[in-house]
């Protein structure tokens with residue numbers, strides 16, 4: 574069956590190894606599978622659910638696009654654009670917001686995590702973020718959505734919204750319930766400073782993540798300073814599971830090397846960290862430096878990036894404006 578893929582990344586700066594291994598690397602693999610139609614979006618409307626500096630936001634939209642291209646996304650094969658250029662995303666989101674129920678949104682754990690203790694001060698946009706995400710996905714009749722584990726709940730909400738719309742208006746199959754595509758292995762890369770917290774753009778410590786724009790010496794330094802313990806590397810996964818930081822570093826090594834975790838455990842069992850970290854640094858530099866160099870090269874050519882986004886938005890607009898028009902007809906406008 575032909576797969577229709579949709580996914581997005583927020584232009585909130587500091588794109589990191591977690592975004593690459595948990596999402597973008599997979600976007601590239603899906604793009605290169607025969608017969609897939611892929612849409613990859615820089616979700617700038619999602620980014621403004623928390624405060625953004627306008628100048629920095631603009632730079633981040635271009636940098637995220639540059640990271641897509643530098644990682645192997647091809648604008649001739651995939652539709653690449655930024656969400657705010659395509660009005661149907663906002664319009665569809667309003668309509669779907671009238672379908673979704675408050676009780677459904679109240680269960681979203683990401684809102685609780687991101688809003689923190691003072692949820693009265695969180696933006697309404699942050700609360701209704703999953704509805705915009707549902708519009709993003711449903712407007713393209715997406716069949717599969719590659720996301721990190723943390724987004725699974727939002728995807729289930731998209732399915733519920735699609736089903737309720739179809740049921741309310743007696744239009745079975747008008748909105749297609751999408752399937753999540755969650756990587757089986759290494760779906761969540763953790764902070765280099767705390768193996769129980771995910772690697773995140775907004776972590777105040779730059780040492781907690783490897784940014785896709787880090788230079789070679791920064792990568793080496795961050796891996797050198799990554800938290801570990803005093804014991805030698807473990808002999809099996811039972812022992813590994815008790816040591817989250819070690820599990821994370823071995824996971825990064827395995828994922829970048831496209832090999833199983835057990836192969837990496839065998840390769841390093843009983844060895845000391847300086848030897849392992851040395852090999853890990855070499856591998857990260859080998860895989861990430863070409864991406865980082867290409868991002869930095871593309872960042873100098875704003876016209877090129879803007880043209881890709883504009884062309885991609887035109888293609889996206891054709892698909893989504895048609896779907897929104899059909900939606901409007903169905904609901905009686």
Ligand code: AQP
Pocket residue numbers: 581582583584585591592593594595596719720721722723724759760761762763771772773774775776
């Ligand atoms: N640590 C991670 N490991 C694996 N996958 C990850 N993703 C994010 N962090 C990790 C996946 O990357 C995609 C794009 O994420 P996003 O930028 O849209 O939003 P996010 O998940 O909120 O990313 P961050 O880094 O955690 O940002 P902040 O700090 O702003 O919250 C998604 O598919 C995500 O699962």
